[in-house]
Amino acid sequence: MSKPIIATASLAGCFGCHMSFLDIDERILDLVELVQWGKSPINDIKTFQQDCDIALIEGGCCNDEHIHTLREFRKHCRILVAVGECAIMGGLPAMRNNIPIKECLEEAYLNSPSTSDANPDKIFPNDEELPMLLDKVYPCHEIVKMDYFLPGCPPRADLIYGALVALVTGQEAELPYEVVKFD
């Protein structure tokens, strides 16, 4: 039997969860014995070349491209894991959810000290290639069904590694308190 394929994505996140994933250090050598890598920023594969078994999703959805990406992941992956606070609840980016999007854009491009003088024509970036911001930042489970949730900001490397190995080997994950506590 071929090895399961894992994919990862970072949506409205800070890549901190990916960094934390890399903190598994030399255990990455054990991991490559267990899995194959599919689409991921880590190997810079940008499209799905085949369907994957497990995908780790960092970040929630703040623009239309995130919605598209997440839906693609759902279609192409058997198991989706929400990794970290932003994927689970929206996290820090969701702090803008109480502010109308127009105000957010005006603050960023027209009124802030660094842009007010630099943007005399009061232009909002609007190239067709740019994704459009959503009215709010949405947690992943409101867009697609998520199968598992790994809490933390970021989740500890031990948690990510333990969960992945458990999913791959079909054994119950060992999650001692120290691995999921945050204070």
Next chain:
Amino acid sequence: MSDHIAAIDAIAAKYDNDPTRLLDMLLAVQEQERYVSDAATRLLAQKLGLSWGDIQQTVSFYHLLSQEPRGKYTVYLNNGPVSIMQGYEGVATAFSEAVGCSFGSVTADGRIGLFTTADMGMGDQEVAALINNVVFTNLTPEKARILVKAMQKGVPAQDMVTDNTEYGKYGDGNNSLPSIHSMVCNNLIKPGPVCFGPYQAGAALRKCVAQSPEQVLAEVKASKLRGRGGAGFPTGMKWELCAKAEGPERCVVANADEGEPGTFKDRVLLTERAQLLFEGMAVCAYAIKATTGALYLRGEYAYLKDYLEQVLEQMRSDNLLGKDIAGKPGFDFLISGCSWVLAPMSAARNQLLESAEGRRGEPRNRPPFPAQSGFHTMPTVIDNVETLAATVQIIDKGATWFRSLGTEESTGTKVLSISGDCDRPGVYEVEFGITLGELLTLAGARDPQAAQVGGPSGRCLNAAARDTAISFEDCPSAGAILIIGAQHDLLTIIDNFMAFFTEESCGSCVPCRTGTWMLRNTLRRIMHGQGTREDLTSMRQLSAVMQKTTKCGLGHTAANPILNTLDNFPHLYDALIPEQTDIRSFDLEAAVQASNLTVGRASVAKEEQV
């Protein structure tokens, strides 16, 4: 400016610069200046020795007080469920079109402000509105336009209700008395033997003073009377606890707040049987040896205040209140006018006390219980007005007579407020044990799909529950019964209830503050066809957490509308949950609309809609 200072000074002086009368002062300021300005807040703080924040937090808590001007005329239109069922939408549109501003705002000239309110205790005569504390009922778009014209002409709100004009005419019974002059109707459809039965003023008090307080207490205990506010605590036991509590003085508070949407029985009791209530307070005072009494009246019933004070005055001159009552030396009991409440919910009595003492209506920690340390730390009995009224008849006619009414565990009668889709909405005094089916027939229910018993925090019953008895054994409530006809979307009404809870949550504890919003948002997602099976499970889980972890009655019961409909109307949810797929339904076009508009892009539309 000095006029302004003098005006605030005068208001503070009227209430003896007593910080516990802050709410009365703020109401007076609101009435005079149409809002509570920052300047007024600072002046009052200085006068009363409170901090600016103390006053600020009280102002921000109550929905009839505001920190922004609300217009020379302030219209509060009720957007509760019955109002919506009876045509709120049309009336609201007529108001905003005629006035020229939307709800939640004030006209540019500052003349008229339009606002909504959750409930006014007028469920039997919706659509209702409060304009500068004057109640207008049975509104139609046509009447709304007439009222707007009058406001634009500058007619004082009170003058819009007269003997019989185009604006409105006086209601029946005492509503037409000069001290009330209100267009509110009693709609007393079925008077019963206790609250609305034959009553001879002073008879019970004279019987009281011929006995010892202990004997009076024993008679109330023997009647097995239980609190009429919904919780059903044995009244005699409550009185006894208070009588035994240590304290230099004791207090009786009559709770006429009836803040649960759909209740309006106290309105009719206060209008037609005020003396029965006050005599009940005196009976209680005699039994527990209390010297002070207070009536806690909800803000929407302000129009009854002058009348109630008149009744109190009359009773004082009849020696039924005051000193040496009914000729009994040493039996002194004074009811100090009307205190005020504005938050339309005080199921938890500790909130009522905070409010009566001039603060935000947040729940107090228990213990101590009010019977030990209540109003101004006095041992206090707080009873529903209906409970207190019943004690008069118990003393006059005897506990045995009272026990012959009702059922084994629920003795006596219950005054019910029936509203919604029926031919005869109004007040019914019936013996406990009457079934829901009998009530529906009595009221002339029209094609009912559901009955909401006990307001939003009560129970939502379906057709299978016709045999449910109105009693403490089976279905306890404060007596609000809302009949919902088959033509209405039940979940829209449930959504309205959840909106009420998000609004009324005081925010003191997290499970209530956040839980109410999470439940409402999930319900809305389901109603928009974006729900999942997991949502149903998670709503149940969240409800269980709220029931276990919230601080007061509001939080304990806030999930009931959801839980009841999940149990009794599961098909409504099933029909809305789309075929299970792993991709949730999400309206991308709507979600990017605001940013498209801001940057000037036509549409994303490059995504297939799911």
